[in-house]
Amino acid sequence: MRKGVWVKNLVIIVATLGIFLSQVVTGTAAAASMTPFGQERFAHAHATYVITTKSAYYRGVWQSAIKAWNATGVFKFEKSHSRNAQIDLDTNRGQRAAAMGDDVGLTDYWARHYDMVAVLCALNPRLMHEFQYSRADEVHVAEHELGHAMGLDHNPSRRSVMYYENRSEGIQKVDIEGVYERYLTPAGEAS
Ligand SMILES: [Zn+2]
Structure with a gap:
């Protein structure tokens, strides 16, 4: 029983790391979105x-x-x-x-x-x-x-x-x- 629990926990940890890695890869590959701007601007362009x-x-x-x-x-x-x-x-x-x-x-x-x-x-x-x-x-x-x-x-x-x-x-x-x-x-x- 103890061994079974340990294996289960191990699987969970690996799966979590897998998700983490895929998020990092996705984040790096994502294209930049529009550059944000603040409240101030010139009266005209x-x-x-x-x-x-x-x-x-x-x-x-x-x-x-x-x-x-x-x-x-x-x-x-x-x-x-x-x-x-x-x-x-x-x-x-x-x-x-x-x-x-x-x-x-x-x-x-x-x-x-x-x-x-x-x-x-x-x-x-x-x-x-x-x-x-x-x-x-x-x-x-x-x-x-x-x-x-x-x-x-x-x-x-x-x-x-x-x-x-x-x-x-x-x-x-x-x-x-x-x-x-x-x-x-x-x-x-x-x-
Ligand atoms: Zn700057």
Whole structure:
């Protein structure tokens, strides 16, 4: 009798592990769903930007990210030379870079009643250099920060430019859908 109980318990344990493993496999294989968005957005699906970093190299990185998002057609970043542009694209050095900790990019924004008023996006060149980011990786970080600037949140899937630790992915269909839906949905409502 005792032996019979032990065998029964063993079977249960194996079966449980089997289900666990199949869930892990299913979870990994599942396609990413639409990138979620928060309550804040610009009044329209366009905004002006100014690149304020003094580095010619990082001006190019920001320009590549802008070009990639503009090519999707869901949002228009309009170049400005004015300091009054809605979005400021910069790089952090010294104390400000140190304050970023482990973040290779950071976005701060100011909103009034869920309407974005001003956004500051900054890259952390020292950290990206330390972790040997390629230029393509750096453009992905810039694309991620611009995603926040438009109102996107993080996507829990690795197959999104908005994955919180993204490095290798560029703008995906789920991210384009997220921006599209963000600007169909009134400010103050999240996905
Ligand atoms: Zn982020």
